[in-house]
Amino acid sequence: MIEKIFQNCIELTNKRWSSALLKRVVQSPISKYFIPSYSKVYDINVQEVSKSLDEFTSLHDFFTRTLVSGSRVVAKGNVLTSPVDAKIESFGAITNGMTFTVKGKPYLLEHLLGSQERAAAYKNGQYIVFYLSPADYHRMHSPVDARVVRQYVLGQHSYPVNQMGLTYGKKPLSHNYRMVTQLEMAGGMHMEFIKVGAMFVNSIALTNTTDVWRRGEEVGYFTFGSTVVMLFEQETVQFNENVTQGAMIQMGTSFANVL
Helix, strand or coil: CCCHHHHHHHHHHHHHHHHHHHHHHHHCCHHHHHHHHHHHHHHCCCHEECHHHHCCCCHHHHHCCCCCCCCCCCCCCCECCCCCEEEEEEECCCCCCCCCCCCCEEEEHHHHHHHHHHHHHHHHCCCEEEECCCCCCCEEEECCCEEEEEEEEECCCCCCCCCHHHHHHHHHHHHHCEEEEEEHHHHHHHHEEECCCCCCCCCEECCCCEEEECCCCCCEEEECEEEEEEEEEEEEEEEEECCCCEEEEECCCEEEEEC
């Protein structure tokens, strides 16, 4: 019953007009006056923000803030580094061929990637889900030196990807608006970097539009909280001990060794 009520409430409000209205509000000049209280409510470390709070032109401008140089250390070596500041929502093996589970909901790779043929490449592989809250730094960085093989967009609406959304929503990770990027690492190994839009706002902006990514460099940003799902081919990565469900991780921190 709770699941049905939650789904119906979101579907009634998550429309084109409500998304446009929300964007208009957070991008308006008057919204900048909410930044100090917003930063206090979410306990944001303003010392690492690249400019003072009164220099931001809107709440949206603050959401997509950059950080002071040196605020994040990018690990070196034959590793993968976290592309975002986030909570590790879920991780593990892709089971039953091409399925993984988050908050008790099974997700088919075919639905997530929009292609049965593409999904087959990750059969029995590994996955990890990073959740960005409204408090987190919202810019995304490359987890590894890689080449962009393909990039495309799926989905239209965006439903919540927080704990309630993942628990009671209609499988938001595989149905929300999302941008799928396939990367080729050294040695020809492939991985998927899937950027999932958050509730109401389908804003996923790219700041690197080339086909070459360097570990640690910025590649894009989210508007509002959101989620990154990463998929790895079978026997190509091994998660580190710091990868535990619910753990917080910063951009640049190693989370897996490349095999």
